[in-house]
Amino acid sequence: MSDDTIRLVTIGRIVRRRRRLLTLLVVVGALVGYGTSMLLPPRYTTSASVLLPGAWEERELRTQAEIATSSVVIDRVAAALGRPKVSGVELRERVTAEVADGNIITVSGTADTPEQAQRLADRVAQEFVTFAAQILGSDTDPDAAARQEALRQLVVQTNRRITELADAADPGRTVESVQTRTDLEKLRTALREAVDRLDQADPASDRAVKADMVVMGPAARPAGEAPPTRTQLIVGGALLFLLVAVVGHLVAARMSRRLRTEPEIAAALGSTLLGTVDVPAGRPAHRPAGRGPRALARRLLGVDVRWDLPAPRKSGDEASRQTRYRRVCARLRDRLPASRLLVVVPDGDEIARLAAERLAAEAASDPSPGESSTGYPTLRVVEVPVSQPMLPDRAEEFGALVVLSAGSWTAGELAGIAEACADSGHEVVGVVLAGTVLAGPTRTAGRSRPAAPALPTADDATGVPG
Structure with missing residues (x-):
């Protein structure tokens, strides 16, 4: 990872x-x-508001919102709209009720058309007000009302009796009569205050106020679809x-297991790194023909190019890039002077293939052709598939040089290439990494280089599948 x-x-x-x-x-x-x-199908939603006059607690408002979406109200709405066959569960999913600020309950309805949504919201609001008024009105206890009326009649009779007692007392002739009349008046006042407090605490009047709910106008017809x-x-x-x-x-x-660092790649191939070479970015990659429709689709979609590789770094001129190739050839000469090597390139690694061709051309342009003992090795480029790697048996070549790009192959794939080299009798003498760079200004390298000879392809190597 x-x-x-x-x-x-x-x-x-x-x-x-x-x-x-x-x-x-x-x-x-x-x-x-x-x-x-x-x-x-498209859905449309609209809302109607119901005002609840009086003093309501938050708990009571939530209860009224639940009543607005209760099965009794929904069944009445279905019957009023002429949709008795619609189940209460289905219609309840299209109706919602929320408590808003200012003792207002917002009832929303959702339907397939704006007209149906408007009718549904209005009907739910009306049925809710009717049902809530019935609930609040039915809370009045007939026995309690009768007892309260009997208490009022008793208070009226007591007032009359107090008046009769006050008139029967000797008005102002004795101290006892004055005291009696004063006590009777205090009793009349206390009784009147008790009756007033009883009227003020009457729950029936409060329920009557709360039962007077108001629908605040018809629901607006929705102009757009509901999300x-x-x-x-x-x-x-x-x-x-x-x-x-x-x-x-x-x-x-x-989750990628492709190797990116130089030590990991060299360890997977069981060899040493001889150097890195540069391939100018933007150079056309000559792909083998006959790749099939799958490869064509990959090219059209742009997935044949790795995205997780870093952007090409800036490079020097052509002379500096050529120097890198010559240094690799010099290291090969120091290891195996005047020898022939196979340059193994994983099939599909276009950057490595371009680098291998350039490296073979540099090796062919021996700077000291008359001194065979110190000349560059002769390189022959072959491409091998990483799925089933196979190289030609050892004949004139005395080893294999693996050229590949970093971040393209896993340790298992590189180990397979190393095993294929060992099976064919070729020792992996080194590894060369190729990377893309931004081409710098073109400048001559100080001497003309002969044209590169035609290089054999993988089809020219015996035992290499085409």
Whole structure:
């Protein structure tokens, strides 16, 4: 697993190098969203408000909101709209009630057309007000009302009796009579205050106020569809496919087992690194013919180019790049002077193939052709498939030089190439890594180089599958 930190530059690299594939996936996601919108009919939602006069606690308001969506109210709505066959569960899913500020309950209805949604919201509000008034009105206890009326009649009779006692007392002739009249008046006042407090505490009057609910006008006809709309589904499908594609690229990169560092690649091949060479970016890669429709589709989608490789670094001029190739040839000469080697390139590694061809051309341009003991080795380029690597048996060649690009192959694939070299009798004398660079200014290398001879392909090597 790669330990590279996922940064915005990584996301930008994915979008830039996989833009064709991402564009196709976005279009497919939009089509999937459009197909989903065709399966889901459009829905319209509108609301009606019900005002609850009086003093209500928050708990009571929540209870009234539950009553608005109760089965009794919903069944009455279905019967009033002429839809008795519609189940209460189905209709209840289209009706919601919420408590708003100011003792207001908002009742919402969802239907297939704006007209049906408006009728549903209005009917639910009306049936809710009717049912709530019935509940509040039925809370009055007939026995309690009768007892309260009897108490009022008793208070009236007591007032009359107090008046008779006050008139019967000797008005102002004795101290006892004055005191009696004063006590009777205090009793009359206390009794009147008790009756007033009893009237004020009457729950029936409070229920009457609360039962007077008001529908605050008809529901507005909806002008647009309720979410998710067709546009939202199309955009959501496109974004979902784009997100899945980007996340998939990131997960694949994190789980990748391709070797990137020089020591890991050299250890997998069981050899040493002889150097690194540069291949100018943008140079046309000559791909073998007959790759089939799958390879054509990969080229059209742009997935035949690795996206997780870093951007090519800047390079010097042609002379500096040629110097790298000559140094590799010099190291080969020091190891195996005047010998013949196979240059093994994994099939499909175009960067490595270009580097191997350049390296063979440099080796062919021996700077001291008259001194055979100090000349460059003769190199022959062969491409081997990594799935079933096979090399020609040892004949004139005395070893194999593996040329490949970093970050393209796993340890198992490179170990297979090393085993194929050992089976054919070729010792891996070294490893050369090839990388792409931005081409710098062109400058002559100080001497003219002869034209590179025609190089044999993998088909010319005995035992190499075409």
